[in-house]
Amino acid sequence: MSTLRLDRRTLLRGAAAGGGLLGLQGLLPAWAQTGSAGLRADLPTLTGPNIELTVGHTPFTVGSRTGHAVTINGVLPAPLLRLREGQNVRLSVANTLDEDTSIHWHGLLVPFQMDGVPGISFPGIRARETFVYEFPIKQSGTFWYHSHSNLQEAMGHYGPIVIDPANADPVAYEREHVLVLSDWSFMHPHEILAKLKKSPGYFNQQRTTLAGLMDGSDRMSLEERRMWGQMRMDPRDILDVSGSTYTYLINGHGPQENWTGLFRPGERVRLRIINASAMSIFNVRIPGLPMTVVQADGENVRPVETDEFQISVAETYDVIVQPTEDRAYTIVSEAIDRSGMGRATLAPRLGMTAEVPPLREVPNLTMRDMGMGGMDHGAMGDMSGMDHDAISGMDHAAPTQNAPAAGEMAGMSMSGMNMRDPENAPPDMAVGVGVDAIAMDPANRLGERPIGLTTVDHRVLVYTDLVSLQPNKDPRPPSRTMEIHLTGNMERFMWGFDGRKFSELVEPIRFERNERVRVTLVNDTMMAHPIHLHGHFFELVTGGPAGHQPLKHTVNVAPGGKVTFDLTADAPGDWAFHCHMLMHMHAGMFNVVKVRPMDGAAS
Template structure:
């Protein structure tokens, strides 16, 4: 009996090792897109086959279950051409329903890939065909919109080639940021519901830092901690670039004098990244796949689901591509090198970020508001609109929310080098000028202690029969008010909106995802010209799963509806 158990253990170990060695697509190994070949993890053409299945993933010392597409994590690069038609045939080999959402692509709503909103999902053993024309170019990505599969590896990049070639670069790379944890996503969700600080090992102690006693008492009264930056941290996450952990020595090759385009995608479940290449300036040329006027920076924050394209001209040598988690609990690392086999030394992690009064919505135009009565004012719901549901899902109100479009991101407001801000972005091509038909405000709400998240105090399950309604071709100015102390990347499916960021109306930048800073507001102009039902949600996966999602309906107003 003992020998049988030993043989079984050996077989299991061999099988586990084999399963851990998932094939790595050429694009994910750092192959330039101009050199990557079909069959090496890059798919193109009018008919594309994708297969979703269970796998095992390992990076460094961490290993666990994964959901792989075509046998790899991340899944294949889908490379398309502006103006083509595509049929994406997706087979689900999981024991549960699945789906694929084409993040940022303009598609008919029935092919948007959101179960319960635009289609029923793909059942186990079934095959579903998405078919649509490609109406744009740029850098995008795809991911599951079923359960928590995205956390487990069900995601990959999309590159849509422009009909007009871009002569500004010599090499072209995808840099897909994500994270891996051996803990099952549903177990992470359970732990967050038990205690929202479960994964945070950087909580500020009673004696740490320069905070006054009165300030400490105030934080204590609010049952909050100024180090509550990220829900899930490097304590369980390994941060990945193209599926490679920091120990994997991922390298992107270049020759001295070349201009290199990096298509940076935040395909993570929960992590904001601060991206930099120490000593190498980056010229931002696109945001969320849309061209912007060139702006040179040394670092930028990229929220979950955002994309930025940058061009760099690195000097001869090896340079670290650093994607540091916003809470500074870890980083993804790769080398941009002109010497094969040379690894760049990444910088050390910076000091943990500490929230400020501005992140609590407690700053007036003259500076910090008086501390007296702060706790009461942050729980005073009397000034909220009548359509905001006040209850256990709402435990905080920003007393004085201000436009924070000029804020570079938590932890980046004190660095000495140039950091990208939304106010730096200007559309490269002129937008049609239209007056706004109406304005609306949507509150981002939550109870951090109970891990409840919502829009206007209403969880998604409570608002499915009460969608946000836009008339077809109506132009609406939407202001998002963040009543929580966490940054939220808010994504609208099926549309691009124009950030109201100080640019003139003809050059407001187009985006599909916007970070709404803690205690602040962000505003965009939306022309609702894509008919159908669309998801609108926070792209922090566990926030969406906990209720921060609604449905946006775009259709002609019927008689008597009005705007």
């Protein structure tokens, strides 16, 4: 039977009681309100070869309000599953909901029938029924699990997984803490999606203003604002859903509740950090305490010290910190649009706190984020050589003239530029209503500091810093190449691959079993897209040491950027391939990868 160290169902239900302090918290913005009161710092943990999970409804309290969560075993986040490499595990999942549910084991290498995606790898778990997942544990590291049904993930249906290695761990540490970052809204996710469909900027309350122009706080000139306006684009459209409705949680705790993890000065502390949010990308830092990254997406990397890193939706990073002083440190997970933050504490004793830094200034998008990577190097400031009166030719609501070649753009009149010109599109892209922009000069941005961190005065992790600790298993060069465009229509909140939504019965992506393929993802939109491939890891082409390029199962493709990875299609079956922004996936950025043959058959 599974072992449970702590049942928090009653704690969640009793969290509504909070006295006068919680009453005052209704005056705070959503991101600053507290999570459920009374929760302990340690996560309830399930272990052993037989684990029982129950999906159900649970009240969840943030501040003075109680909402409805979909949870596993009554807790949010779900229990930590502690497994060991080489064991077999049997997970019995009982569904007490009145609708179907599912569990996907994110990053785990399992038979495709156990992958947990309804309609792709299994039928789903019907209401009032039980499904048993059973598979061998083939790897070690930090992973997580979540629903792949009906936006339940946004309502609390997610939890962490830690798999201990069969042999000695190459990472030395005396203590560890698992940190599950997430976002929470009292608004039902289907209502959030409906509002985005009607008004994509509904949750963006940080747009440029006349007052910001006058006092300089928007950091944009009148000409720059005019250009953005004529293109009908918003330089502050960074996250679709923001802290105007989200409270940012760490282990189910809001910022004021202050989840606290303990340490003894001098200890090496391993932090296993998981971004389990629905729609939020975070910039993570611990002021005054450097972090050494030792693992990415469950794969060990050569240690690299940094002061801040960006973690996109569904990514995981393990870091080592070694606080030597008898003092508290604040863990900050700041939304990349600076609309709010998650906050927790590392301390030698409970009750200690450290200064919580204020939210930093809202970043502005740049020409590179529009897919004009050749036009500047991350700033919009010097645009004196451009004809701003003619910039309305970039209207991407309907095709007009052909766009000039990328190399001709710098310093020229932009009168002939049209970001939706079908001439810019690859032959197999459907340039219809689902495509409102085509990147004219997308850039490889793996070595660039991510959004909001370009000018900070400390070290920032970038993808090219990651180097696999062990040699990659498949040294073969790719036998073919493939290009996939990430496309969308911001005004209609439509998303897809190569201009097509999944609901349009798109052709699956097909690989021969064990073939080696180089895939390039091109982001034609101005939004970041964390792209996840089920059942496989791929090697990011970073230009790093040969045979040691980092292995990932999820990669964030920056706006106007492109990412190339090498894939060995060694897992037969049907696998989901999608953006892990939950609303983007639900609105169409999803496809199926078919790897054939299966067990020698040609099916």
